[in-house]
Amino acid sequence: MDASAKSTSTNGARCRRIWGWYFFDWASQPYNTILLTFIFGPYLKELLGDGTRAQAAWGFGIAGAGVTMAILAPILGALADTSGTRMRWIWIFSIMYVAGSAGLWFAAPGNFNLPLSLICFAIGLVGMEFATIFTNALLPDLGSQDEIARISGNGWAFGYLGGLLALITVVCLFAEDPATGATILDRPPLLGLDPEMREGTRAAGPFTALWYVVFMVPFFAFVRDPRPRNAPHGTIRQAILDVVGTVKSLPTRPSLFAFLGASMFYRDALNGMFTFGGIYAAGVLGWSVVETGLMGVIAIVVSTLFAWMGGRAAELFGPKRVIMVSIVVLVVVAFCFIFVSRGAVFGVPVASGSKLPDIIFYVLGATIGAAGGTLLPCSRTMMVEQGDSSKMTEGFGLYALSGKATSFLTPLSIGAVTAATGSQQMGVTPLVLWLVIGFVLLTFVRPAQGHQTETDCGQYAPGS
Known part of the structure; x- marks a missing residue:
């Protein structure tokens, strides 16, 4: 094989690996859009019949799942680094994702078991989050430092497209x-599902599981993480010691320390907005699952566009600036939440049956989608910039820890x-505090220095 053919073959394999990596976001995003935010949360409110009780139980x-993730995330990340493999862990947590989401089928009216439903949901959520840790750790190997922001943003945009298509399918057919x-x-509902038993809505769980199984095929087909030669055999004890050592060293790396602290608060607040947006609309505005699903479609369309734009904005202005602007937007939205209800908008009474509160809430949902669409991929990019390339899985474990150490704080405080x-309405006020704390801590982060260059693999970039 001559040099030109070899280069073409190598570049093709690289692009397939990047596209395979994108498909994890495509496959896993429906857990967030369908189950966490727009379908199952509002359905829980319908089953319990009381928005306040449902929001508290949710x-x-x-919060319980968050505590589990906070404890185990960095340890598992260090274990993967010392054992030299990540794909094995992605397989394990993928099984949890599928089992947990499929189990939500049993959340039937008339015989509703709240603890069992929350346990199934938590199993799937933990599986998704842990699989994401190991998938994110593959990001630095996909391109050069100057390409990472674009790859991250494109991956997130591609994932949002998958979540959008899955949500539209559920809303329109089930x-x-x-x-x-x-x-x-x-x-x-499709397939003769019984509306009286809410089988169409309950099918969102098995549908999410099936979606993941089908669309993880490209990921496992094209993404490889071979064990390096002479890799040390990882042990849990060694992983714990590595994590303890890394945590102790954080004060000597003030920029990384500040970033992890900032992301601990602002990502948790954003997750709170996504998590409680649907159940909030169901309780405060009386929206049905179909109406919250429509809001989800709008929010995800906007998120997809802004995730793609966010990758390019991070190249031009740096991820830190993009994140700070996104946080400011989310603070404004959090304040607006408090002052929108069925009977009044920003303190001004509205007539019975007015659609103004609904319109404003749709706008707020789209704005959350825009801010989240830029904030999340840029945060992933910044973690790559701030982290240690030799311990990237452990780094993303700590990144997950920073997102999960207080992941119980927002849902617990709400x-x-x-x-x-x-x-x-008053229950969502803690969101403002966590966002402000995140913004302040982010001011202490030192952006990485680098030059922006065009990628040599343009065909892998959606929309480029």
């Missing part, structure tokens, strides 16, 4: 309005404030 349940028993297309005040 918060406490997710999720039924409880009043009419029909989907948004005014047709009964659950506690909601329960204490008896108001869903």
Whole structure:
């Protein structure tokens, strides 16, 4: 094989690996869009019949999963680094993803078991989050330092497209309005599913599991993480010692320390907005699963566009600046949440049956999508810039820890404030505090220095 043919073959293999890596986001995103935010959360409110109780239960349940992830994420990351493999862990946590999401089928009306449903949801959520840690750790190997921001943004945009298509499918073909028993297309749920037993909405769980199984095929087909020669045999004890050593060394790396602290708060607040947005709209505005699903479609369309734009903005201005602007936007949105209800908008009473609160909430949902679409891929890029290339899985384990160490804080604080005040609107006030803390800590982060260059593999970049 001559040099030109060899170069073409190598470049083709690299592009296939990048596209395979993209497919993890495509396959896993429906857990966020369908189950966490727009379908299952509002459905939980319908089953419990009380928005305040549902929001509190949702918060406490997710907080429990967050504690598990906070404890294990950095240890598993260090274990993967010392054992020299990541793909094995992605397989294991993929099984949890599929089992947990499929188990939500059993959340049936009339015989609803809240603890069992929350346990199934937590198993799937932990599987998704842990699989994401090891997949993110593959990012630095996909391109040069100057290409990472674009690859990260494109991957997130591609994932949002997958979440959008999956959500549209569920909203149009499965999720039924409880009043009419029909989907948004005014047709009964597909496959003869029983609307009275909410089988169309419950099918969102198995659908999410099947979606993941099908679309992880390209990932496992094209992405490789071979064990390096003479790799040390990883042990849990050694992994714990590595994590302890890394954590102790963080004060000597003030920029990374500040970034992890900042992301601990602002990502948790953003996750809170995504997690509670649907159940908030269901309780405060009385939206059905179909209406929250429509809001999800709008939000994801905007998220897809801004994730793609965010990768390019990070190349031009640096990820830190993009993240800071996104946080400011989210603070404004969090304040607006408090002042929008069925009876009044920003303190001004509205007539009964007015659509103004609905329109404003759709706009707020789209704005969250825009800010989240830029903030998340840019945060992933900044972690690559700030982290140690020789310990990238452990680094993303710490990144996950920074996102999960307080992952119980937002749902727990929202659950506690909601329960204490008896108001869903007042219950979301902690979001403002966590966003502000994240913004302040981010000011201490020192951006990485580098030059922007064009990628030599343009065909892998969606929209480029």
